[in-house]
Amino acid sequence: MTEISSDVIRGCNDTIILYCLLSEPSYGYEISKMIKTKSEGKYIIKETTLYSAFSRMEKNGYVESYSGEAEGTGKKRTYYRITDEGRKYYSEKCEEWTLTKEVIERFIEENSNGNY
Amino acid sequence: MTEISSDVIRGCNDTIILYCLLSEPSYGYEISKMIKTKSEGKYIIKETTLYSAFSRMEKNGYVESYSGEAEGTGKKRTYYRITDEGRKYYSEKCEEWTLTKEVIERFIEENSNGNY
DNA sequence: TATATTTACTACGACAGATGTAGTACGACA
DNA sequence: TGTCGTACTACATCTGTCGTAGTAAATATA
Numbered sequence: 001m002t003e004i005s006s007d008v009i010r011g012c013n014d015t016i017i018l019y020c021l022l023s024e025p026s027y028g029y030e031i032s033k034m035i036k037t038k039s040e041g042k043y044i045i046k047e048t049t050l051y052s053a054f055s056r057m058e059k060n061g062y063v064e065s066y067s068g069e070a071e072g073t074g075k076k077r078t079y080y081r082i083t084d085e086g087r088k089y090y091s092e093k094c095e096e097w098t099l100t101k102e103v104i105e106r107f108i109e110e111n112s113n114g115n116y
Numbered sequence: 117m118t119e120i121s122s123d124v125i126r127g128c129n130d131t132i133i134l135y136c137l138l139s140e141p142s143y144g145y146e147i148s149k150m151i152k153t154k155s156e157g158k159y160i161i162k163e164t165t166l167y168s169a170f171s172r173m174e175k176n177g178y179v180e181s182y183s184g185e186a187e188g189t190g191k192k193r194t195y196y197r198i199t200d201e202g203r204k205y206y207s208e209k210c211e212e213w214t215l216t217k218e219v220i221e222r223f224i225e226e227n228s229n230g231n232y
Numbered sequence: 233t234a235t236a237t238t239t240a241c242t243a244c245g246a247c248a249g250a251t252g253t254a255g256t257a258c259g260a261c262a
Numbered sequence: 263t264g265t266c267g268t269a270c271t272a273c274a275t276c277t278g279t280c281g282t283a284g285t286a287a288a289t290a291t292a
Contacts (some may be wrong), residue, residue, distance in 0.1 A: 002211045004219060007127030007278080010249060012220050019223040029269055039219045049250055051270070056249085070268090075258075077269070093120045094224050099151050101217060103120060103155045107135040108210050123249080126278060145240055165279055167241070171276085186239090189288070193240070 004043050012043065015055050015097065018082055018090040021063065026083040028054070041048070054080060062086035120159050129161065129169050131213065134178065134206040137198040144170065144185075144194070170196060178202035 009016075020031045028050055035045050057063045068079045082090070084095055125132075136147045144166055146209050173179045179202055184195045198206070 002208065002215050005127045005209075005212045005216045006250065008124055008216045009220070010214065011121045011123030012125060012223070013249085016223040019225070022225075027269080029267095038222050042215065043219050045250060047270080048252080052251095054247075060180070064272095073259075075269085089169065091225075092118065092287095093121075094226060096121045096222055097124065097227065099118050099221065100121045100124045102214065103159050104125070104132070106154050107128070107132040108213055109135070109138075109207075110210060110214065122279065126249095129278085143240080144237090161279060163241080164243095164281080168278075168280095186288095191287070209252085 009043065011100075012093075012097065013049060014057060015090060015093040016043075017050065017053055017057070018062065018086055018093075021082040022087070022090070023067075025068075025079045027068075027077045027079045028075075030103075031080075038083060057086065060085075062089050078103075121131070125159065126143075128209075128213065129165060130173060130178070131162075131206060131209040132159075133166065133169055133173070134198055134202055134209075137179065137196060138206070141182075141184075141195045141197040143196065147196075173202065176205075178203075179204050 020026060020034045026034070027045070032045050032047070032050055035043055042068060046053060054063065054065070058065055058080075061083055063080045063082055065078050065080050067076055069075065070077055132151060133147060136142060136150045142150070144163070148161050148163070148166055151159055170179065170181070174181055174196075177199060179196045179198055181194050181196050183192055185191065186193055
């Protein structure tokens with residue numbers, strides 16, 4: 001059983017996280033759930049990866065954080081909202097992905113049914 | 117003009133290089149040319165990236181090196197040959213790529229015609 | 233003939249992002 | 263009472279890429 005390549009994902013975590021913020025703000029725990037669900041359990045982002053991506057992207061102006069409350073309980077959470085810069089970055093990342101994917105696939109041989 | 121993502125390629129350089137060795141042994145300079153040609157100039161691998169991949173893969177048993185001569189001139193070159201382990205690794209990497217790609221694409225929105 | 237470019241590498245250090253480990257804290261549930 | 267789920271933060275390590283630099287022989291260009 002093959003697993004996701006964390007070395008490929010590396011270039012895409014920002015994109016994946018920003019995708020989760022496109023329609024509305026969210027917070028760490030929820031985003032990690034979204035990623036798991038959307039990938040049908042195939043990709044489970046590490047907490048440290050996620051939170052360090054948040055701070056990097058906030059520093060770069062792609063997301064903004066604010067403190068909000070959980071519904072029901074008045075417990076605090078840190079929400080993240082994508083900025084205009086972040087949307088721009090996201091769409092550039094999508095283009096970049098498409099181009100990169102096309103290049104890589106020239107070097108991929110599907111089939112190779114164990115013929116080694 | 118968008119460029120290749122070196123952070124995505126990161127997970128694929130081994131795969132790309134091994135692909136170039138599938139049919140016959142080759143050496144650094146030639147492989148870098150093959151990559152450039154095959155990608156239509158879209159991906160130009162850095163020398164340091166290439167040679168460090170060689171030594172890493174040799175250490176891991178995916179390739180073997182031997183000293184050969186350039187045709188005509190008797191100049192020495194270091195050739196690399198893919199091993200059986202290397203072929204196995206290559207085909208695993210291809211599977212891994214396919215899976216990873218499928219996951220990532222769930223988070224990619226093509227179109228996004230600048231609507232940010 | 234002198235010089236620049238191409239070929240064919242090696243060495244070293246910096247850097248970014250992912251990951252492991254650990255720790256905090258609060259609420260629900262058994 | 264203790265464990266599990268939620269919601270983080272801090273820190274150190276690892277891996278692979280990349281920049282810089284240097285070497286050296288062969289070939290092309292002026």
